[in-house]
Amino acid sequence: MMKLWLPLLFAVWLSAVCGRDNNQKRPNIIFVLADDYGFNDIGYHGSQIFTPNLDKLASDGVKLENYYVQPICTPTRSQLMSGRYQIHTGLQHAIIWPEQPNGLPLDSPTMADKMKEAGYATHMVGKWHLGFYKDEYLPWNRGFDSYFGYLTGSENYNNHKRTFMDGKWYLDLCDQDGPAHNESGHYSGHLFTEKAIDVVQAHDPSKPLFMYLAYQSVHSPLQVPKPYERKYKHIKDRNRRKYAGMVSVLDEGVGNLTQALKDKGLWDNTILVFSTDNGGQVYEGGNNFPLRGWKASLWEGGFHGVGFVSGGRLPVSGVVNRELIHVSDWFPTLVGLAQGSLNGTKPLDGVDQWDTISQGAPSKRTVLLHNIDPLHPRVGVPLYNDTFDTTVRAAVRVGHMKLITGNPSNGSWVPPPGESQALKFVSDRRTSPGKNVWLFNITADPTEHHDLSDQMPDMVRTLLGYLQRFNETAVPVRYPPYDPRSNPALRGGVWGPWE
Known part of the structure; x- marks a missing residue:
């Protein structure tokens, strides 16, 4: 009888051991998203702003130097959470405004x-901006077990x-239990870091942790505690000085979160991803130099993102990665890392x-649709009548080549303010108001100084063909009118659901 039991006992033991190993292989995953953080606003890109914690994490990990997000807030967040292009979720145009009955569609899991x-265990702290x-x-x-943050943009x-559109101010801070009325005066850069650290300290290490920390920093309005601004008194431009202080709060917060993960004993089994949601807004202190353009534009300064991967479970360090990676790639990448399933998602x-x-390894991506926005005001006349309409605002990357239309x-x-203004140029739109096609070799010309559209008409047509095929798969734009029922005055002065 003992001989009959031995194989069964061995099988049970092996199953338990393999189960533990399998669980250990699933790392904690921390995703930190900065808001309106410019390409030239991190230390390792030569910034005048000090970011020692971010620089150290990046140098200990993998810097993503051919990494792309979207030009504005909602689109990046929607693609991060869904793994799907804007043209496939209906969020091609602008952002989700607080007064709009709109949101990331419910037809696919986040x-x-x-x-x-x-x-x-799944937790979120910070800015949602995907509809409420x-x-x-x-x-x-x-999908989040807990949440603390704000719902609007x-x-x-x-x-x-x-x-609200009536000009009155209403509270937008809550968790899953209701509005957070007692945090007035608690600067959000500190508040969100503290809430994230609370999640780490309360975490049961027997389960892997997924945390999405979406800072408000460094989006306008330009507000920062005075000690952080004083660190940059040498910066004469007021907006840039305040913005730099806000970046320092962000950098300090990520450093404190990292230390909390180490203190909890989680860091050695953690993968941390850092990303911006779009380029910096130059009118609000941000900077993307030497890239062209800024937040909300289809130039590289609008969406060539700051990004890196770090953490104790990362098997490499000190790497600069120049493979093409997009924010939508995090969905299958991180779910795969968690040994999760992609069943039930839309394509x-x-x-x-x-x-x-x-x-x-070489990137699995050679084509990247930046966006097609049929609601944006059109420019000029179509270049051709048998392919994609060049009056429509759009951009696509195929290999080294990038095409912009509209x-x-x-x-x-x-x-940055104070540096050589001789380096400032103006858009060719000032001299060619009807122009609606640009072509660049981004690998050879990452700063987009040399428009090749006139020299390479065959390449223009090829990339227009890509846009045409993408456009044939697009769903209608979701951009409903403002709903007066959204007024927070109807719900105790707090932003929240109204349907």
Whole structure:
């Protein structure tokens, strides 16, 4: 009888051991998203702003130097959480405004849903900006076990209010239990870091952790505690000085979170991703030099993102990765790292890039649709009548080549205040108001000084063909009119669902 039991006992033991090993192989995953953080605003890109914590994490990990996000807030967040292009979620145009009955569609799971399904504890702190007009769009109903932050796209850093279209200010700060009325005066850069650290300290290490920390920093309004601004008294431009102080709060916060993970004993089994959501806004102190353009533009300064991967579970360090990676790639990459399933999702536009990040393998991506926005005001006349309409605002990357159509917004090169203004140029739109096609070899010309559209008409037609095929898969734009029922005055002066 003993001989019969021995194989069964061995099988049970082996299953338990393999189960433990399998669990250990699933790292904690921390995703930190900065808001409106410029390409030239991190130390290792030569910035005048000090970012020692971010620089150290990046140098200990993998810097992503051919990494792309979207030009504005909602689109980047929607692609991060869904793994799908804007043209496939209906969020091609602008952002989700607080008064709009709109949100990231419910027809596909979020990254948090998939992490939870894989057995992860899932938590979010910070800016949501993916819709809240119905309860089912709220973050704690979209895969997160807990949430603390704000639902709209912008708020005051200290009193945590934002205006309705009547010009009055209303509270936008909550968790899954209701509004947070007692945090007035608590600067959000500090508040969100402290809430993230609370999540880490309360975490049960028997489960893997997924945390999405979406800082308000460094989006306008330009507000920062005085000690941080005083660090940059040598910067004469007031906006740049305040912005630099806000970056220092962000850098300090990421450093404090990293230390909390180490103190909890989680760091050695953690992968941390840092990303911006779009380029810096030059009118509000941000800077993307030497890239062309800024936030909301289709130039590289609008969406060539700051990004890196770090953490104790990363098998490499000191690497600069120049493979093409997009924000939509995080969905399959991180769910795959968590040993989760992609079943139940609509077709993804992101691809799993873990081998590229961790082993230096070639990127699985050679084509990247930046966007097609049919609602943006059109420019000029179509270049051709048998392919994509060049009056429509759009951009696509195929290999080394990037094509822009329509109105890409201002394309100036803007150095940081105080540096050589001889380096500033103006967009060609000032001299060619009807122009609606640009072609660049981004590998050879990352700063977009040399438009090749006239020299390479065959390449223009080839890339227009890509845009045409993408456009044939697009769903209608979701951009409803403002709903007066969204007025927070109807719900105790707090932003929240109204349907």
